[in-house]
Amino acid sequence: MSLQDDLRAQLIKQFAADVVEITEENGNVYYGCPTCKRPVSRNNETCVSCGQTLNWEHITKEEYKKVGMKKATLSFEVPGDFVKSDCRKCPLSYITKKDGENQYDCPLNMRNKCPLEFSEV
Numbered sequence: 339m340s341l342q343d344d345l346r347a348q349l350i351k352q353f354a355a356d357v358v359e360i361t362e363e364n365g366n367v368y369y370g371c372p373t374c375k376r377p378v379s380r381n382n383e384t385c386v387s388c389g390q391t392l393n394w395e396h397i398t399k400e401e402y403k404k405v406g407m408k409k410a411t412l413s414f415e416v417p418g419d420f421v422k423s424d425c426r427k428c429p430l431s432y433i434t435k436k437d438g439e440n441q442y443d444c445p446l447n448m449r450n451k452c453p454l455e456f457s458e459v
């Protein structure tokens with residue numbers, strides 16, 4: 339983020355934004371900062387985490403959204419004699435030069451801990 343963007347973000351936070359009432363997956367309800375979603379105490383004028391000015395007059399309701407990592411699964415076919423870490427036969431692999439020699443490498447950097455799982459087609 340450039341300094342200018344940073345200043346802009348700070349300026350925007352000076353305008354009061356509606357506090358959100360966030361309902362978590364387990365049913366817990368808390369008041370959250372509309373900008374960073376972290377919990378804020380009732381009647382705090384600004385968010386202690388990010389400095390957002392808070393407006394308590396209109397509280398918007400929001401479902402809690404889980405952020406973090408999620409799992410991606412890709413399914414493709416490999417030859418029947420394919421074994422884990424057999425990058426040469428893996429359709430995902432690509433060729434790189436290492437010490438002047440061509441070598442198959444894993445785009446996921448998992449050559450030595452190949453996560454592929456197999457099932458019959």
Ligand SMILES: [Zn+2]
Pocket residue numbers: 371372373374375376385386387388389390
């Ligand atoms: Zn905040």
